[in-house]
Amino acid sequence: MNQEIIEVTEETTQQGVSRRSFIKGAIAASAAVSSTNYLFRANGGTVLAQAPAAGAVERLITVTVNGRSRRIEVPPMETLATTLRYKLGLTGTKIGCDRAECGACTVLVDGTPHYGCSLLTHSVRGREVTTIEGLEAEDGTLHPMQQAVMEEQGFQCAFCMSGFIMNSVALLNENQNPTRKQAAEWLSGNLCRCADYDKILTSVQRAAEITRGA
């Protein structure tokens, strides 16, 4: 099923009547069946026209991920972390607790850190999502925070790393010279079970240096 969905999400028009538009049509047809509750009726009960209820959502939506506009089929109650990992194949985003209590799934939405496990993909419709895969430059140059983690050996098992790095990137975008205390407070919504906090904060300091060109 994932393979199928990944194919239809690619922005391609190679096939004329694409699989994407076929599936879109199929979804629209099923939506029409399920929204019979919302038929407009004149006084006599005649069906005049069909209009969706205000705010009803479509399953086929567009989300911008790492600068690319992605057309994806998303059930209403799917979380962003699930969509990223299992629809878009962006498995750099980890799911730890799945309860907004560990920070491993932290991604940026319009530059702001959010727990991807606790945000509906439908809530980021039309917004910019940045994941760990979107940090490096086109020529492969690592983001200063990634480079700093390499230099400082910031993490041990590194399951929490993507979340920490994404949150640190948001910090550095706002403050290129954070104190350790400021960084610790900013990163307090991320847990590291290896307790590498000291090395993580050193990495943030190093990343700030790289960013400032020091």
Add this chain to the structure above:
Amino acid sequence: MKGVIRDVIPQLELFQPNSADDALAVLAEHGSDAWVYAGGLDTLDWFKDRVKRPRVVVDLGRVESMREIRSTAGGIEIGAMARLIDVVNHPDVQARFPALAFAAKSAASPQIRNQGTIGGNVGQDTRCWYYRDGWTCYRAGGNICYASPPTAMNREHCILGASRCVAVNPSDTAPVFVALDAQMVVRRGRSERVIPAEEFFVGPEIDIERMTALEPGDLLMSIRVPSAWSGSRVYFEKVSDRTTWDFALVNVATALQESGGVIQDARVVVNGVAPTPVRLTAVEDAIRGQARNEQTAIRAGDISIQGVSPLTHNGFKVNLMKNLVRRSIRDEPMNEV
């Protein structure tokens, strides 16, 4: 008892209206089948565990008008969909009600404050784990409280105000709104009503299955904080196991009007100790007209714990509440954001 399922969320019908009118229309149509979704931090736990399974979800995330924080002639009006971080950073909130900004900053974690809303923070459900794990307790429509027997794990539960259910209100901003005498603006269809914060929170003796006065079809639109206590000495302090994520074991919000070192008026509120934020009127009466000094503070603390009834594992909350009430009168407000 339902098993706890950690899995994808079951199918629900999602609405993302662009206006409050549209949201209210959907809520009116679906009544108790509909669930109001704000930041989603409380909601998604319920859905993932499949403990609450509404048929329709109304996500207010696209109702821009409900995110506004504005100064009015009478004070500040905070849209229910303003994120906690918006409340923390708003210059008028910081200038006029620094304790409110401080309390909002004390809640949850940075990422949650980037998404969680002020309406969600005051309207959130209790964190009693028996209830949240799907045990069919009183609050879940059952016939027993699993948290109150001597063998239960009830370190975080009530020390006063219990009525069958011993779960507490977990909000950090709620006691501040009660202390500041805020007004909750609630809409249902086209009609609007304004409820004092003190009456907005309801305990199990009124309705054991709800935490607030909101009924199906109701929407909390905004919270009005009147100027009356702006410029007063407002103290907030939260004690929790960790400074991030954890809910308050006890928190306190005390607003004092002083003149010449004498307390002219006071509103003293604690949360985390009862099913609702509790206004300690006996303490207020005792300190009104008194000099604000160590002696008055000690007396206030002693009075605050009269009538408490701790459970097996939460006796520590009694001293904690006594000391927090004492400090809230004696010490200078921290109110850092």
